[in-house]
Amino acid sequence: MVEPFLSQSWYRLCxxxxxxxxxxxxxxxxxxxxxxxxLQDAASGKSHRxxxxxxxxxxxxxxxxxxxxxxxxxxxxxxxxxxxxxxxIRLLTQLHSADLLRLDTxxxxxxxxxxxxxxxxxxxxxxxxxxxxxxxxxxxxxxFLKRMLPLFRPLFSRTGxxxxxxxxxxxxxxxxxxxxxxAGNLSDRVFAAEGLLLIAxxxxxxxxxxxxxxxxxxxxxxGEVHQMGLMFLVFFPVPYVDAxxxxxxRSKYQRAAVAGAGIIVETFLAACGLYVWLAVEAGxxxxxxxxxxxxxxxxxxxxxxxxxxxxxxxxVLVDLIEMxxxxxxxxKYWASLIERRGFGVEKKSDPLSFGEHFWLxxxxxxxYVYRMVVLFGISLFVATHYLVFGILLALWGLFSxxxxxxxxxxxxxxxxxxxxxxxxxxxxxxSLALAAVAxxxxxxxxxxxxxxxxxxxxxxxxxxxxxxxxxxxxxxxPAGSHVEKGAPLFQSSDPNLTMQLSILEARVRExxxxxxxxxxxxxxxxxxxxxxxxxxxAELERSRERSRRLVAHSATAGTFVVDRxxxxxxxxxxxxxxxxxxxxxNGQTVRVVVSQDDIDLVRKRLVRxxxxxxxxxxxxxxxxxxxxxxxxxxxxxxxxxxxVSGGPIATDPRDTEGLKSLRxxxxxxxxxxxxxxxxxxxxxxxxxxxxxxxxxxxQIARRVRQLFLAQFHx
Numbered sequence: 001m002v003e004p005f006l007s008q009s010w011y012r013l014c015x016x017x018x019x020x021x022x023x024x025x026x027x028x029x030x031x032x033x034x035x036x037x038x039l040q041d042a043a044s045g046k047s048h049r050x051x052x053x054x055x056x057x058x059x060x061x062x063x064x065x066x067x068x069x070x071x072x073x074x075x076x077x078x079x080x081x082x083x084x085x086x087x088x089i090r091l092l093t094q095l096h097s098a099d100l101l102r103l104d105t106x107x108x109x110x111x112x113x114x115x116x117x118x119x120x121x122x123x124x125x126x127x128x129x130x131x132x133x134x135x136x137x138x139x140x141x142x143x144f145l146k147r148m149l150p151l152f153r154p155l156f157s158r159t160g161x162x163x164x165x166x167x168x169x170x171x172x173x174x175x176x177x178x179x180x181x182x183a184g185n186l187s188d189r190v191f192a193a194e195g196l197l198l199i200a201x202x203x204x205x206x207x208x209x210x211x212x213x214x215x216x217x218x219x220x221x222x223g224e225v226h227q228m229g230l231m232f233l234v235f236f237p238v239p240y241v242d243a244x245x246x247x248x249x250r251s252k253y254q255r256a257a258v259a260g261a262g263i264i265v266e267t268f269l270a271a272c273g274l275y276v277w278l279a280v281e282a283g284x285x286x287x288x289x290x291x292x293x294x295x296x297x298x299x300x301x302x303x304x305x306x307x308x309x310x311x312x313x314x315x316v317l318v319d320l321i322e323m324x325x326x327x328x329x330x331x332k333y334w335a336s337l338i339e340r341r342g343f344g345v346e347k348k349s350d351p352l353s354f355g356e357h358f359w360l361x362x363x364x365x366x367x368y369v370y371r372m373v374v375l376f377g378i379s380l381f382v383a384t385h386y387l388v389f390g391i392l393l394a395l396w397g398l399f400s401x402x403x404x405x406x407x408x409x410x411x412x413x414x415x416x417x418x419x420x421x422x423x424x425x426x427x428x429x430x431s432l433a434l435a436a437v438a439x440x441x442x443x444x445x446x447x448x449x450x451x452x453x454x455x456x457x458x459x460x461x462x463x464x465x466x467x468x469x470x471x472x473x474x475x476x477x478p479a480g481s482h483v484e485k486g487a488p489l490f491q492s493s494d495p496n497l498t499m500q501l502s503i504l505e506a507r508v509r510e511x512x513x514x515x516x517x518x519x520x521x522x523x524x525x526x527x528x529x530x531x532x533x534x535x536x537x538a539e540l541e542r543s544r545e546r547s548r549r550l551v552a553h554s555a556t557a558g559t560f561v562v563d564r565x566x567x568x569x570x571x572x573x574x575x576x577x578x579x580x581x582x583x584x585x586n587g588q589t590v591r592v593v594v595s596q597d598d599i600d601l602v603r604k605r606l607v608r609x610x611x612x613x614x615x616x617x618x619x620x621x622x623x624x625x626x627x628x629x630x631x632x633x634x635x636x637x638x639x640x641x642x643x644v645s646g647g648p649i650a651t652d653p654r655d656t657e658g659l660k661s662l663r664x665x666x667x668x669x670x671x672x673x674x675x676x677x678x679x680x681x682x683x684x685x686x687x688x689x690x691x692x693x694x695x696x697x698x699q700i701a702r703r704v705r706q707l708f709l710a711q712f713h714x
Contacts, residue, residue: 006085007089009089013089014067016066017061017064017103018061018063018101018103019062019101020058020100020101020102021102024041024100025248026039027040027249027250029049031049032323035052036051037049037050037052038247040247041098047244047247048098053078054091057088058091060073060074063102135230136231136232139229140227141215141225141226142225145212145215145216145218149219152216152220153220156216156220156257164264164267168271171271171274174274174275174278175274178278198287198291202295203295204238206266206269206292207238210262211240212241212265213262213264214241215243216261217243217257218246221251221254221257223249227241227242243259252320256316259312259319260312263304263312266297270292270296270297273289276289277289277290277293302374308366309370321355326360327364329360330359330362330363331364333361334364339419339426342426342429343422343425345418345422375397376397379393379397380394409430413430440695441697445693445695446693446695446699448692448693449689449691450598450689451686451689452595453592453641453647453648453684453685453686453687454590454591454670454684454687455590455640455641455681455683455685456589456680456681456682456683457590457681458581458589459584459589461555461582462556462583462584463578464489464552464578464580465552465578466490466552466575468492468547469494469572469573469575470492470572472490472491472492472569472573472579473492474491475565476489477489478560479565481560482560483557483559483582485554486553487554488553489552489560489579490551491550492550492551492552494546497543497550498547501540504539504543505540507536508540511529511532511533512533514529515529555582560581561580562580562581563580588681589671589672590669592669592670592685593641593667594666594689595666596663596664597706603628606625606689606690607691607692609624609689610688611623611670611686611688612685612687612688613683614685614686620688621672622672623670624670624671625669625671626669626670628667628668628669629666629667629668632665632666634663636659636660638659638684641684642658642661645658646684649661650663
């Protein structure tokens with residue numbers, strides 16, 4: 001559809017004689033090889049970008065020529081390239097909305113009060129829309145920064161860049177060398193009362209230096225900084241500075257340097273913190289250095305340095321790729337793409353390069369997903385400590401991040417004048433899209449699995465244990481040989497027991513002789529001797545039984561396994577100590593742990609079980625349940641499942657054995673009889689419990705409910 005050159009509304013403003021406000025600064029920039037003009041409002045700190053033709057019109061507005069006269073002059077000058085009257089109306093509307101135009105029909109004082117009121121309302125609206133980042137202006141730091149600039153100016157040069165690189169490069173290497181030490185026991189160090197207090201003290205100081213970095217960079221390149229204050233991030237006060245004057249810098253590298261100055265300061269602080277942490281002994285100084293690393297590193301990676309959020313990393317990105325307003329342009333690009341390709345609306349689109357298409361196509365969805373993850377992650381963290389605030393933040397996230405955008409989209413589809421000729425198609429496609437998304441989520445069954453880990457577990461009869469205390473004399477069977485049930489495997493000896501047997505045997509013989517002599521001469525004394533003989537004979541039998549237990553036998557048939565067989569002779573073993581193993585010839589047992597969240601699915605909705613063994617990952621072994629523990633326990637069956645050994649389960653650091661889990665688990669024994677090659681006992685295996693299929697909505701609802709119960713202890 002071709003837009004008409006003339007407009008029916010032209011008569012409303014053709015005789016106006018507007019002019020730019022005196023405080024508006026004009027800068028000529030080049031973006032991706034094209035010339036653009038940036039109008040910077042020094043009063044509000046906002047910048048606006050215009051094409052050369054639009055700027056020609058704006059520059060002609062001097063308060064003497066009428067809008068109609070300027071437009072007629074442009075029509076003669078540019079010919080077919082001249083803007084239409086509707087284009088001029090939209091441009092004037094944009095300029096007026098941005099408070100860049102001045103009309104003599106309204107007194108300056110009234111305009112000033114009107115603009116001040118609108119700016120205050122805009123600040124309050126922005127705070128209400130972003131409750132996680134409320135801003136409160138406090139101080140004009142321009143004079144202070146001007147006095148400090150000579151001291152720091154050498155840092156904004158190649159020398160400063162070299163110094164920064166020379167500081168952080170070794171720090172990155174050292175951090176990788178000490179990664180385990182830095183990450184070890186992290187939660188205990190952070191969430192302890194002392195750790196939280198130190199972080200609360202360190203965070204504002206780090207952020208204050210961060211913001212002074214922005215301000216000094218702006219002053220170093222010729223800008224002004226007139227606003228500094230507090231931003232309440234998750235209700236925690238941190239400083240901020242308004243460095244919007246950098247939008248007027250012609251060099252994109254200067255603009256990127258101002259945007260990235262905070263990142264440079266924080267990475268420098270993190271590197272210095274690492275050097276201090278490595279140099280000093282444990283104590284308050286080392287704890288503060290660690291918190292400086294933690295605060296600077298996390299804020300840089302998750303917030304300031306991440307280009308998907310509209311903080312420092314975002315502005316560095318848009319300056320370097322020369323795509324100002326990337327976030328709103330990407331959102332508008334997606335809306336235009338849906339209207340043109342989906343709804344069939346004929347819309348004029350600006351020519352874009354392949355790189356611009358890529359950034360506009362990728363940025364909006366990636367930014368939205370990351371923003372929602374951060375928002376709900378913060379909500380969950382706050383809820384674990386402050387339940388009401390966490391729930392309110394989560395509800396606000398659902399409302400502002402999902403409900404409001406969806407409502408705006410639906411209202412645009414059913415009420416937008418731009419879609420009046422394509423309303424039926426727009427409604428139909430939107431309905432189909434919603435059905436295509438909601439239908440599978442709500443009604444289409446999807447696979448449901450429970451994944452866990454376990455260890456190859458030997459049954460109790462596979463253990464060959466010492467039957468009595470003694471010194472091991474010999475191993476009766478070679479390691480790796482097949483043995484039958486009851487076969488002798490280990491021979492031990494106990495010199496004390498041998499001597500005790502000799503004494504008891506002599507005592508029994510003596511009492512027997514004495515009893516026979518007294519039976520004929522003294523019947524009463526014979527009865528006493530008889531009881532002594534019975535006790536001595538019983539003690540002798542017990543000692544003989546203990547002597548027989550010095551020989552350890554196999555309790556089952558299988559393969560004889562023994563570790564370091566050459567080190568066993570002459571070693572002393574106590575009763576019950578493990579001497580070796582006899583692995584069963586048919587099948588192996590897997591002991592797997594299942595969380596309390598998933599045990600109900602395993603018990604009631606199990607379809608099949610499969611096991612994968614490392615080294616045989618291409619083979620899925622069918623398994624069947626042999627035994628299930630009736631109650632959950634917090635003691636792991638093997639260290640192989642603990643996080644310190646590479647397993648998935650966190651254990652209590654105070655437990656010397658390393659087997660006490662921080663959560664409770666159910667133990668289940670599985671039989672894998674069809675394993676082509678027996679796995680080493682004690683090795684970790686991967687288990688999948690397959691359940692009856694169910695829709696994604698049901699699965700999500702179950703996990704959300706479990707998360708709620710786990711986090712809030714409901």
